[in-house]
Amino acid sequence: MLVNVPGPWSPLLGRLALSEIPYTNPILAPLFIVIVLAGIVLIAGVTYYGKWGYLWKEWFTTVDHKKLGIMYIILGLIMLFRGFIDGLMMRTQQALGDGPGDNGMKVMGAIHGYLAPFHFGQIYSAHGLIMILLAATPLLVGLMNIIVPLQIGARDMAYPYLNALGLWITTAAVFLIMISLFVGDFSHNGWFGYAPIFELAYSPGVGVDYWIWTLELVALGTTLGSINFLATVVKMRAPGMTWGRLPVFTWTAVSANIIALTSFPCLQVALALVGADRYLGTHFFTAGFGGNLMLYTNLFWLWGHPEVYFVILPAFGMLSEVIPAFSEKPIFGYITMVLASFAIAGVSWIVWLHHFFTMGMGPYVSTEFSIATMLVGIPTGVKVFNWAFTLYRGRLTFSAAMLWSIGALFLLLIGGLTGMMLAIPAINYMVHNSVFVVAHFHMMLLCIVYAVFSAIIFWFPKIYGFKLNEAWGKIMFWLFSAGTFLVFFPMFMLGFMGETRRLDWPFNPQWGPWFDVQEIGIFVYILSVLAFLWMLYVSIRDRHANRVHTADAWGTSRSLEWLTDTPVPFYNFAMVPHINALDEVAWRREHGFMDKKPDHFKAIHMPNNTPIALYIGALTFLVGFGLTWRVWWLTLASLILAVILMIYRSNKGDPGYIIPAEKMEEMDRESKARMLSDDSHQVPHGGGFSGGTVTAYTALDRDASGSLTPPNDSRHL
């Protein structure tokens, strides 16, 4: 049943052999040494300061949505950096290798530039996969993880343990793709995969297998996460938080996760079928034996297009939070904003063919998909106008977060308009597979990156209790924007000049000047990375000066997350607030209720930490690694162990623990004291009482009623 692989194979090690480790590669070998040394320093440091227990207790086994979110974001930032280095390498290759003649570096075995085609192919494949699925997705999932429960007044996600599981499975995917640097090769057929190059006959190495299993793992992790988000928003809203009062960011999270939940399974199936072709010798995507190449492309983009909206919608949500806060106005057109999110999510399901207009299915199909694609412009346009009207006659503060948000709007405009051009089949036939397409989607994905930086700066003080340095945030913004302009404006030009994407050897000397401009752009990007690191350093150094003493860090924030203490305590809200209006915090501020405190406390029920999610994550990594190298015993053993752990944990459940009311009161007092005294409120009290009775806090049914023992047959899965 199993396919025979070319080359040696042993039952114990599968296809692994010493020769698979590229210790002669002049880039990878030194990198490996640096990473090993850095790893040793890190481990030694943690051991020296005796921090293992802390890491284990507070981070590795945590089920707290905020900490999991922070880890997601750290993971995303690290992968953003790795992807950036890939980008730098590609830009340098094209700048060096441009034009005819013998311009290759012989030490590297390259005929043009410094990278051999085989190596270049791995870099662009890894770059795309990493940036979309292991950088953008974790950054967004991380931010949603932190903010969504706070915005709806929940104590945690609906399934805290599932949340941890999602993180650790995503981490397993990250490890799998990172280890492909040093053990074997990565795939060279692009982030989305081309049939039939990925079939075993044409890609006999392990690269494609790394690609399959990395994608499968992120897909699994993200699907689990999306289930959790939906359940959380449906079931865990605070009293009074009706659907009509849900903040826009939460709404976009809902729409995005509906897309994720319904589309990621397509990807998993598509890749499982590729796996069947490669491991079992089936013929789903071969040209012979009844297979069909385009079936793969179809299945992939059936997920691929909804995925791009899965990543842009939360970014839209972030803009919808930042822009009103710094315009001191409610969002313009709340209802249309929500409807537009769902319209975008809905339409994202009927446009996927625009990624392969050139397949040859004729004019009728093309017309339908072209029109459907252009329809997306309507709700997107509604959103852009809503943001513009929010800004209009607002009291604008151009803080660092606001600058990033406004930058995102510009990128959205360029990306959206070029997308519209691509949606016209006649134009698409001309520029499909050119770098014009690459420039289009980089505008879109950078729009997300801008929104993410904006959101990080905006919400950072809520989580850590101090603000990031504004000046350096702005410097980074301008450097990053200059880099974006210098790299991607030439890319549009090159697209018009006919440069196809993924060229390891750009043969046309006339492209040369544009490559040089792009290379300069990359160096400006490097400066912005340094500015980012410096911003972190300066902010942490000056954290006492930048302390935030109020719940509402910016003084003009609107939604519920700004009501609880800064930094947010692990239980989120000592007493779950009662929601009276859309933009609850703005409402309370205007009516002078910001300092209204709960008059009594109730016992609360919290989930326990668990290391099982971490173990299962590690096991899924082993499953992926075993499958890649065809080490069957390892695969089977880890899989079985993972399933046993899962069943064990599900049966054991987690009764959680109860914090009694007196303890809550004490913790709340301490937490408030840490924010300094209440009279240091810089928040205007304004407004006054508007009449009628107001409920500021109500007890939840969920909150355990007084008893100190958790219900012992309760199961938190």
Next chain:
Amino acid sequence: MSHGHSDPIHHPEVQMATNRNYITGFVVSSLLMLAATILVDGHILPSFGLLLAIIGCAGIAIIAQVYFLLHIDISEHNIWNTVALVMFIPLFIITIGLTWWMFSQLYMRTMPMIPGMPGMH
């Protein structure tokens, strides 16, 4: 709201999950998959007949999984499951339907006829 709402075990969603349902769902979908595999492996039907048989198996398997494993039905106390069902059906029709349409147009222009398939030239 006094009836043990703090205990998740008593939620109707949890109450619906019985071992028997899970096992039935698992067995039924495994059997259908096995049947499809045997049909294809042995070339028991002509090409187009095979296509229909696989589609039939897949359709029943979907219904079995949705019902037995996901407990999605149209009962009243489970309004969210009904919502999920209502959203799932159009999605299903769109994705399968549009794929069908696009490939039939593609095949019409590029492929030889599948033996036994009506209405294609």
